[in-house]
Amino acid sequence: MxxxxxxxxxxxxxxxxxxxxxxxxxxxxxxxxxxxxxxxxxxxxxxxxxxxxxxxxxxxxxxxxxxxxxxxxxxxxxxxxxxxxxxxxxxxxxxxxxxxxxxxxxxxxxxxxxxxxxxxxxxxxxxxxxxxxxxxxxxxxxxxxxxxxxxxxxxxxxxxxxxxxxxxxxxxxxxxxxxxxxxxxxxxxxxxxxxxxxxxxxxxxxxxxxxxxxxxxxxxxxxxxxxxxxxxxxxxxxxxxxxxxxxxxxxxxTAEYNVPKAWDIMLDARSPSELASNAFLKLCKLDVADETAKWARTPPRFAKDGRVAVCTVHTGFQIHPVIATRWSGTLGRKSSKLLMVMCANTGFHADGRVSFSCRIASNLRALPEGQQPNLIALLNEYADRIPGFKDRVGGDYARGHKEATGGIIPRAEYDLLLEEMGVPQPGSSTKSEPNVSVSSPSPKKLKSKVIDPKQAGGGLDKFFKVQTKPKVE
Missing domain, CATH: 3.90.1640 (inorganic pyrophosphatase (n-terminal core))
Structure with missing residues (x-):
């Protein structure tokens, strides 16, 4: 409008x-x-x-x-x-x-x-x-x-x-x-x-x-x-x-997607502190934080070649870019093969399309710009192996930046992309990439839960068992 x-x-x-x-x-x-x-x-x-x-x-x-x-x-x-x-x-x-x-x-x-x-x-x-x-x-x-x-x-x-x-x-x-x-x-x-x-x-x-x-x-x-x-x-x-x-x-x-109000607030603001202290923006941040915490432990699944890790969430909130960024930091420090972390959201669009965000593994950001992997090219590499894929998904695939890209594609095409990558579908049993120990991203942000240190080094299914902190009276 x-x-x-x-x-x-x-x-x-x-x-x-x-x-x-x-x-x-x-x-x-x-x-x-x-x-x-x-x-x-x-x-x-x-x-x-x-x-x-x-x-x-x-x-x-x-x-x-x-x-x-x-x-x-x-x-x-x-x-x-x-x-x-x-x-x-x-x-x-x-x-x-x-x-x-x-x-x-x-x-x-x-x-x-x-x-x-x-x-x-x-x-x-x-x-x-x-x-x-x-x-x-x-x-x-x-x-x-x-x-x-x-x-x-x-x-x-x-x-x-x-x-x-x-x-x-x-x-x-x-x-x-x-x-x-x-x-x-x-x-x-x-x-x-x-x-x-x-x-x-x-x-x-x-x-x-x-x-x-x-x-x-x-x-x-x-x-x-x-x-x-x-x-x-x-x-x-x-x-x-x-x-x-x-x-x-x-x-x-947020699921309400009230961008016009965010615009009004920013247009009227005269300093960043006015944005930082705005009550409406603070409430939105709390809602987003709660939804992010709900999905932040979604275990990633690795492509057969080890270059891609994928986690899938289902929410009306646009938190998939945040989760992709968090996992890129956690996994990037632990895998020598990993180039890209993808988080896909199967619940963001009412019509069933899948939105996904991709981020470069954090350890690769220190490389000179010319040596960093091109995630757009990587996505296109997988897409080129699927007959007719690019024609069907159109221009909403692999757009953005070399180190931060994504797309919006039909669910059927997303499933084909995972199949080509060799990534197991959500719900199927899987193991982490060999020699990679996975720990939850940004655990300080999830204050009510901690990872049991005894589980470190195990497979994903064991690792993501959650231990609740005792309450301090």
Whole structure:
């Protein structure tokens, strides 16, 4: 559903006017922010300089000509940070709120689905900006309006792709290493369009970076990471940012999937501490934590070649990415063969489709980027052995990043994929990979239960016997 600014009902759109010679929008240097801070060798970071300037021109055109715009952000901390950065920048540039609309995708859908295309087109917005949604080839996300000049759609993204919808203007960070998150890319795109973007909104970029990369990957103050964002991180505190990320991520993980409320809360916030202390986000976090604890001990099953471990859960909560990440840490330290951990959720979609998330084994993250396994290629390797598989599953398979990917496929196709991998079906008896001792991920988060140390080193069936802590009176 397209959501318009609260003020749009009360006022009619102003008449369009052309930019006058006295318009005081700040002109941008020909050098990127990274090049100005670290040298010209970084001029194409976080994205090629020509594409950055073209995207700025797209945004300037919206403001200068008072065009209606639809913002379509992804649902996670990075996507919501990028979207609110754009919204706030437009407001700082005096763009009327009545001309800004926001659309959040429905649960289980992607921006390329026919339903979402129809909703976006029905908004009749002159310009559409899609942030952090991934990409694939095909027809335009929305058709051009009658007599429209220039592109109607701007895609801002960082997911690995060389293919894009027809008729779209694209700004991607996926080929500029180290790959920036969508929020960081958006911040550096907008930073010089108005001084308040840096003064008031820089914290949003940090939330997005931590949401995708954590607190240790970005090396603030070393090329090409902006030192000014490091200063923001230090000033506002690691704890506030970490809690803000977990808070704003929580609503989209619940069965209710109240992403619009998460957006409203983040849009109105003026600091990460406001997100961290928000009561609604805290309640969502508790619900997600309870559901995660319920499924966190689901035993993984290994592929016949030892390269993949798979665990399957059945819940309406979007916790499969969290469980995949946890097991990647636990199993990655114990297996020399393991490349990827997959968590599949057979209960997330009402129509029976299976959502799955894949994460690189944690011990492999320390390798140089060129030596890390490509999980998209690994999934495609298995898929290529199944006749007709890729044609049947379409574009919702193996999308995202090399080290963090996933998909949404029919249950029958998921079963074929497990069969090709040599992974036993849930419910069948199995053993752990030879020479791998498995322990439960993040046991500190499961405070009411502990693993019996006497079971360490046994098979999965024995290992996952749970011992309850005695209550302390």
């Amino acid at each position: 397209v959501k318009r600014s609260a003020s749009s009902e009360a006022s009619s759109p102003p008449k369009r006017r052309r930019r006058s010679s006295t318009t005081s929008l700040k002109e941008v240097s020909t050098l990127s922010h990274a090049a100005r801070e670290y040298g010209p060798q970084w001029n194409d970071w976080p994205a090629p300089a020509p594409a950055m300037e073209d995207a700025r021109s797209f945004i300037r055109d919206i403001v200068d000509n008072k065009r209606s715009v639809l913002i379509v952000p992804d649902k996670d901390a990075d996507g919501l940070s990028a979207g609110t950065l754009l919204y706030r920048t437009l407001i700082h540039m005096k763009h009327p709120p009545s001309l800004i609309s926001v659309h959040h995708l429905t649960k289980g859908n992607n921006v390329h689905s026919d339903y979402e295309r129809d909703v976006m087109d029905s908004s009749r917005a002159e310009k559409v900006v899609v942030l952090d949604q991934g990409s694939r080839p095909g027809r335009s996300l929305v058709p051009p309006l009658p007599d429209q000049k220039g592109k109607r759609v701007l895609i801002i993204d960082h997911h690995l792709s060389d293919e894009w919808p027809q008729g779209s203007q694209v700004l991607t960070a996926c080929r500029s290493s180290p790959i920036a998150t969508a929020a960081l890319l958006t911040y550096l795109l907008l930073r010089d369009l108005h001084e308040k973007v840096h003064e008031k909104e820089a914290w949003r970029a940090v939330v997005g970076v931590i949401g995708d990369l954590g607190t240790t990957v970005p090396k603030w103050g070393t090329p090409p990471w902006p030192s000014e964002l490091g200063a923001v991180f230090k000033k506002l505190g690691s704890k506030a940012f970490s809690e803000a990320v977990s808070g704003v991520n929580a609503p989209r993980r």
